[in-house]
Amino acid sequence: MTNYIIRRILLLFPTLFGITLLTFFLIRLAPGNAALLKGAESGRAMTAEQRDQIIKLYGLDKPPLTAYFDWVGKVAHGDFGDSFVDSRPVSEKIGERIGLTMSIAGSALVLSYLIGIPLGVIAAIKRGQTVDRVISFVVFVLYSIPSFAAALLLILFVAGGDYLNLLPMYGANSINASEMGPLPWLGDRMLHLVLPVLCLTYASLSYISRYTRVSMLEALSQDFIRTARAKGLPERLVILRHALRNALIPVITVFALELPVLISGAVILEEIFSLPGMGQLMFQSLEARDQPVIMGVTTLAAIVTLLGYLTADILYVIVDPRISYE
Amino acid sequence: MSAPDLNSESYAERIWLRFWSDRFARNGLRTVIVLFIIAALAPLLANSHAIVRVADGRVSFPVFLSLEPIEWRFLLYVPLAGLVYGFRRQLLSRGWRSVWMVAGFVVLVEIFLGFSHPINDPTNDRDRPASFKLLPLIPYSPIETTPDAFSAPTWRHPCGTDSTGRDIAARMLHGARTSLSIGFVAQSIALSIGTALGGLAGYYRSWIDIVVCRFIEIMDCFPPLLLILVAISLFESQNNMFYIMAVIGLTSWTGVARLVRAEFLRLSAQPFTLAARAIGASDLRIIVRHLLPNSLGPILVAGTFGVASAILLESSLSFLGFGMQAPTPSWGDILSEARMYIDFAWWLAFFPGLAILITIMSYNFVGEGLRDAVDPRLRLK
Numbered sequence: 001m002t003n004y005i006i007r008r009i010l011l012l013f014p015t016l017f018g019i020t021l022l023t024f025f026l027i028r029l030a031p032g033n034a035a036l037l038k039g040a041e042s043g044r045a046m047t048a049e050q051r052d053q054i055i056k057l058y059g060l061d062k063p064p065l066t067a068y069f070d071w072v073g074k075v076a077h078g079d080f081g082d083s084f085v086d087s088r089p090v091s092e093k094i095g096e097r098i099g100l101t102m103s104i105a106g107s108a109l110v111l112s113y114l115i116g117i118p119l120g121v122i123a124a125i126k127r128g129q130t131v132d133r134v135i136s137f138v139v140f141v142l143y144s145i146p147s148f149a150a151a152l153l154l155i156l157f158v159a160g161g162d163y164l165n166l167l168p169m170y171g172a173n174s175i176n177a178s179e180m181g182p183l184p185w186l187g188d189r190m191l192h193l194v195l196p197v198l199c200l201t202y203a204s205l206s207y208i209s210r211y212t213r214v215s216m217l218e219a220l221s222q223d224f225i226r227t228a229r230a231k232g233l234p235e236r237l238v239i240l241r242h243a244l245r246n247a248l249i250p251v252i253t254v255f256a257l258e259l260p261v262l263i264s265g266a267v268i269l270e271e272i273f274s275l276p277g278m279g280q281l282m283f284q285s286l287e288a289r290d291q292p293v294i295m296g297v298t299t300l301a302a303i304v305t306l307l308g309y310l311t312a313d314i315l316y317v318i319v320d321p322r323i324s325y326e
Numbered sequence: 327m328s329a330p331d332l333n334s335e336s337y338a339e340r341i342w343l344r345f346w347s348d349r350f351a352r353n354g355l356r357t358v359i360v361l362f363i364i365a366a367l368a369p370l371l372a373n374s375h376a377i378v379r380v381a382d383g384r385v386s387f388p389v390f391l392s393l394e395p396i397e398w399r400f401l402l403y404v405p406l407a408g409l410v411y412g413f414r415r416q417l418l419s420r421g422w423r424s425v426w427m428v429a430g431f432v433v434l435v436e437i438f439l440g441f442s443h444p445i446n447d448p449t450n451d452r453d454r455p456a457s458f459k460l461l462p463l464i465p466y467s468p469i470e471t472t473p474d475a476f477s478a479p480t481w482r483h484p485c486g487t488d489s490t491g492r493d494i495a496a497r498m499l500h501g502a503r504t505s506l507s508i509g510f511v512a513q514s515i516a517l518s519i520g521t522a523l524g525g526l527a528g529y530y531r532s533w534i535d536i537v538v539c540r541f542i543e544i545m546d547c548f549p550p551l552l553l554i555l556v557a558i559s560l561f562e563s564q565n566n567m568f569y570i571m572a573v574i575g576l577t578s579w580t581g582v583a584r585l586v587r588a589e590f591l592r593l594s595a596q597p598f599t600l601a602a603r604a605i606g607a608s609d610l611r612i613i614v615r616h617l618l619p620n621s622l623g624p625i626l627v628a629g630t631f632g633v634a635s636a637i638l639l640e641s642s643l644s645f646l647g648f649g650m651q652a653p654t655p656s657w658g659d660i661l662s663e664a665r666m667y668i669d670f671a672w673w674l675a676f677f678p679g680l681a682i683l684i685t686i687m688s689y690n691f692v693g694e695g696l697r698d699a700v701d702p703r704l705r706l707k
Contacts, residue, residue: 018544030560144687146638148645149679152664156672169668264551268642272665282552283646286559298556302547309547 001317008313012306019302020075023295024068027058057081057292080296085288090296093281100172101270101277105262107197109255112205117251119205120212124247125239127217135209143206147265151199151272159195168192170274196273200265204258212251219247249320256312259305341623344699351695357688365502366404369397372464372496374450380458388451389462395439400503402435466493468500468655479673486673488663494673497655498681504644504656505685508571509637515575516636517629520582521618527583528590529613538587542580551642553577558648567650570643574636582628589621623700630693634686641682657682 054060057074059067074080080090123135159167168174174188219225220243228238263279270279278297285293345351370377375388393401410417410428417424452465464484466472472491479486485494527538557573593599594617602612643649644658652659657678664674 014540015543015547018540019547022544022548026556026560140690141683141687144634144683144690146641146679146682146686148642149661149675149682152661152668152675153672153679155668156670156675260546260549263549267549267551267555268646271646282555286555286648289559291560294556294559298548298552301549301552305547305549309543 004317005314008310012310015306016303019306020072020299021068023299023302024058024071025064027291027295028060028064028067053082053084054291075299080299081292083285083293084290085285085293090292093293094278094296094300097276097278097281100275101263101266101279104193104196104200104270104275104277105259105266107193108200108204108262109258111197111201112208112258113255115201116205116208117212117248120209120251121216121239121244121247123209123213124216124220136213139206139209142202143210145202147199147203148268148272150202151195151269154195154199155272167194170272172275172277193275196269196275199269200262203265204261207258208251208254211254212247215250216243216247219243222246249316252319253312253316256305256308259308260301263301263305341696341699345695348695348698350691351699354688354691354695357684358692361502361506361685361688362404364499365506366400368499368503369393369401371462372466372468372493372499373462374452374465374467374470376451376456376459376461378458378460379451379454379456381454381456393442395442396503398439398442399435400507403432406431464493464495464499466496468492468497469653470496476667476671485677486671488660488671488674489667494660494677497660498657498677501655501657501660501678502681504567504650504654505637505640505682508567508574508640509633509685509689511568511571512574512578512636512640513629513632515572516579516632517582517625519575520579520628521586521625523579524583524586525590525613525617528587529594529609529617531591535587538583542583545577545580548577550577550639554639554643555646555648558643570640570649574639578632578636578639582625582632585624585628586621589624590617593617593620623696627693627697627700630689630696634689634693637682637685637689641678 057071059070062070078091080094082089083093119135119139123132123139126132155169158164159169168191172189172192173185174192180188220239225238225243228242229235233242266277267279267282269275270277271283274280278301281293282297284290285297345355364371369392370389373389373392375392377387377389379386379388406428417428420427448470450465450467450470451459451461466483470492472487472493474483474487475489475491477483477487477491483493483495485498487493488497523538523541527535554573554577557577558570561569594612599612599616602616607615640649641656641658641661644656645662646658647662649658650656660674660678664671664678667674
């Protein structure tokens with residue numbers, strides 16, 4: 001197993017290389033930069049300082065390969081250049097926002113597992129019955145609702161529109177948050193995150209419960225389940241101890257697939273709810289065409305996803321001792 | 327559909343029968359077809375110009391004078407697709423002659439469009455006197471502003487109006503065109519790339535397989551929306567429709583590629599492939615005549631789900647303001663306006679949200695039904 005894990009970690013490097021290569025040549029190919037090199041006006045207003053910074057950061061005056069390795073070297077040290085908007089290092093800007101995004105995405109992930117797995121298991125046990133049909137249909141509808149439309153309607157009806165006013169409309173904290181003690185502050189923060197987390201959760205919840213249902217049905221059709229029933233084991237134990245434990249193995253590793261989806265969702269939701277996270281930073285930089293920040297966030301998101309895949313692969317070997325990768 | 331002889335039905339017929347017996351899949355497909363018809367007829371359903379107008383003893387058809395080429399294309403090609411489907415048996419029996427007939431029709435349409443000049447006539451026929459006029463169902467154009475701003479849904483404006491008094495129902499009907507065509511074309515691009523790369527990797531294996539698999543893994547690491555936003559913002563497009571289609575297509579082919587690769591790996595170990603190779607069939611022939619037709623089912627399934635996610639991506643882009651150019655109606659664009667008036671204008675968020683939900687759900691139902699039909703083992707499990 002150790003061998004496999006080491007090999008799996010070594011395999012990261014070609015992919016990491018590919019990620020940086022793709023990002024880098026996306027920048028180089030961008031027509032604005034080609035124009036820079038020729039010294040032509042690129043249409044958008046850019047100060048001489050910014051022009052110099054772009055040329056220096058991405059090595060636009062150097063041959064492509066040299067420039068690429070220079071850039072990768074900087075990125076490896078966490079240096080993504082300085083933002084055009086406020087001249088602060090990109091890594092610093094990301095650093096102060098990544099916590100919020102992680103807490104939103106993390107809670108959404110945990111919640112969707114906590115709700116999705118029981119739903120899927122119930123649907124599988126009651127397969128074909130009304131309970132299964134209702135769960136499957138509701139989950140299917142949830143899966144198809146665009147999160148931004150749901151977010152808008154939720155804000156309108158429960159957060160301060162002309163209707164109910166139960167939850168805060170936007171922001172990560174109330175205005176007077178700095179005067180609160182730690183516990184009220186936490187409560188205030190959680191109240192603010194209810195809607196964004198809810199909107200991010202329901203889609204991945206439905207995915208996980210559908211996946212659990214299929215996996216559980218597969219486990220229930222295995223021979224050892226029939227054996228367990230034949231030897232007179234109570235049905236509750238058959239399901240919990242035998243079927244569920246086997247069915248959960250593929251479900252646990254699905255979280256890696258959910259990561260890019262959650263990050264995509266966070267970009268939209270943070271923008272809607274005005275949450276100062278990575279998604280909002282990304283969106284603001286896109287609007288300001290703040291290239292260093294855009295590239296920094298994208299590269300970082302890709303690396304986070306890559307690490308998610310790695311974790312999933314390693315978890316898979318750990319939870320399922322039957323698989324041997326020697 | 328008449329019950330076919332169970333012994334002589336083809337593979338495609340069996341899949342179709344299984345598909346049609348699934349209630350959700352059947353209604354999903356019906357909804358998708360209705361949506362396409364609505365998209366095609368949008369200019370006739372929502373327009374400030376009358377369909378027929380009789381005034382001063384002269385009969386005119388004002389709607390048709392104002393149609394843009396893309397509106398003509400929808401109006402002519404969607405019925406053509408219906409005709410081809412309706413007469414598929416007759417067409418198939420004629421072989422190449424029918425291909426020339428269809429191609430001839432397309433050429434005629436494009437020549438006609440080359441000569442057509444849409445007249446941008448801001449007058450509306452609602453208030454213009456006439457001895458007889460037949461107005462469209464919703465007598466407003468999608469970009470026409472009226473003094474009646476922020477009207478909640480009424481009989482006059484069934485889905486309400488926005489900040490400049492544009493009729494939301496009209497914008498939604500026309501916006502259907504954007505969503506459906508972007509979903510369809512973007513996914514076609516993704517299918518072509520995915521099938522080509524996945525097929526090459528699965529058939530030739532060795533280093534091609536390694537390279538393609540790495541490439542897929544790299545692409546999968548980027549959250550789809552981020553990559554598309556970067557591509558659109560860095561390459562400063564004029565937000566034109568084809569650019570958005572291409573970007574969505576170029577970033578969402580990995581699922582199909584994985585699938586086709588797996589299918590090709592599986593199929594090329596089958597006896598019929600070995601037999602084909604043994605009698606000296608070329609690689610191209612094996613791929614085109616044996617492997618591709620046999621993996622068509624899974625490709626179609628992935629394509630259907632892909633259309634749903636492409637439509638979702640497009641509406642997210644329009645919602646964030648990175649989609650189609652401003653006056654062009656699209657569902658995401660209406661939603662992004664809803665954001666500014668979120669405290670009261672529920673109709674701005676509700677109707678386009680519902681439209682996206684119905685579209686995506688229909689496509690997903692079709693995809694599920696197709697998957698069960700292609701691989702019945704999955705359903706029995």
